[in-house]
Amino acid sequence: MNRPVIPDFGRGSDCVRENRLFCGEWVRDNWEGVLLPRLVEHVELTLVAVAVGFAIAFAAAVAAHRLPRLETPFAFVAAFLYTIPSLALFQLLVPVTGLTVATVQVALVGYTLLVLFRNVLTGLQSVPPDALEAARGMGLTRRQTLWRVELPLALPALLAGVRIAVVTTVSLATVAAFVLPRGLGQPIFDALREYFTTKLIAAGVLAVLLAVAADALLVLAGRAVTPWTRARRPA
């Protein structure tokens, strides 16, 4: 990181030096050097956290579906993690995992667990008994029933969970920059210190756009993989 020690209002125009509300040319000049790399980092942070969180929550939900005894302990741990303010959790993890991506990822994964676990489990539990009976009648094994009947029917609830997990993670990943200079939160925290409005607006709007775009994309993806949910709904 070769970040300047003094506030860097750019090398340039009157607009930037006078810190007017928004300077388009600063965004153009710093798109490749500052904004785009942070955006890519932000996407990476989000994807890794949701993927790891999903793997854990999915395994836990399938286990809890088979052995209902497991539901309460896992839900309790996930709910407990969920109530810790992120600003504090990131700082709390620093002494354990150091100033590394791991610190941020552990916290982000922790926050995805509750929503994903709850939604996968709700989806599995709301599979109609008729469908299960039909599967048994057709001679499907337990594993086959899970993959061919229960999971497809749980898909809408599961995808709704992924959607919430993704937008939540995009939001929390901005806060993570408080401890680790990564993602779109970094220019935001820098700009808050420098009170540089162009950077505040540019990074803020990018984060908002990323979240809204990810949300919209997941809605479309959800519709594509669950065509039956649309067909059933009256016009």
Added chain:
Amino acid sequence: MDARAEAGVTASFRPGVFADGVRFVLENPGLIADKTGEHLVLSGAAIGLALLLAIPLGVVLGHAHRGSFLAVNVGNVGRALPSLAVIAIGVAFLGIGFANVLVALVVLAVPPMLTNAYVAVDEADADAVDAARAMGMSPAQVLLRVELPLAAPLLFAGIRTSSVYVVATATIAAVAGGGGLGEIIVDQASYRLEGVVGAALCVSALALAVDVVFAALQRAVTPPGVRSRVPAFEPEVSAARTAV
């Protein structure tokens, strides 16, 4: 200067840090009370303003069965908004301080309230509404005596979600001069890790308390006849977000 070095985020971890956090709260009752007060004033003002904006609009749209596109999409987009980004944009326009943070929190609080109010009134039992109309009730009477009582549980679920979310998000407001318990959490250099943990525990407790109070309110405003029909698991909009 680097924010992280500045905040002194380098303390070493001891398992006893939670106990130290509790001790910090007990040993600094004045500070905690002050910051909790600020936190509640900020959250309360944001929740109040959001209520005034969102509930009448949602109820009127739901009663007219119009504007579903607006109500539902405001909810979806609003849920996706990253809180720190909203606060950053607010700071750019309104400067550092209470006002900007208040506006940002209102922006974050409105969507779940609006969507739930709309959906609750819009989906109030159509047969009951028809019956009320057939009994000669005026549109206002239908709204006040039939639709709103039927809508109460879901409507309050939205208010509850928003309120818990605002109390938790108000923590982040500290980075933009909003005050409150977040001020301790972002200042590890002054308060050390035990202060951060202590204040975080207070925020968690506060959010939990708000949730419990609003759950009780939700039960209280639900007419006995509707109580059995309160869904066991809240719809997606209400379960949206609390982590901040």
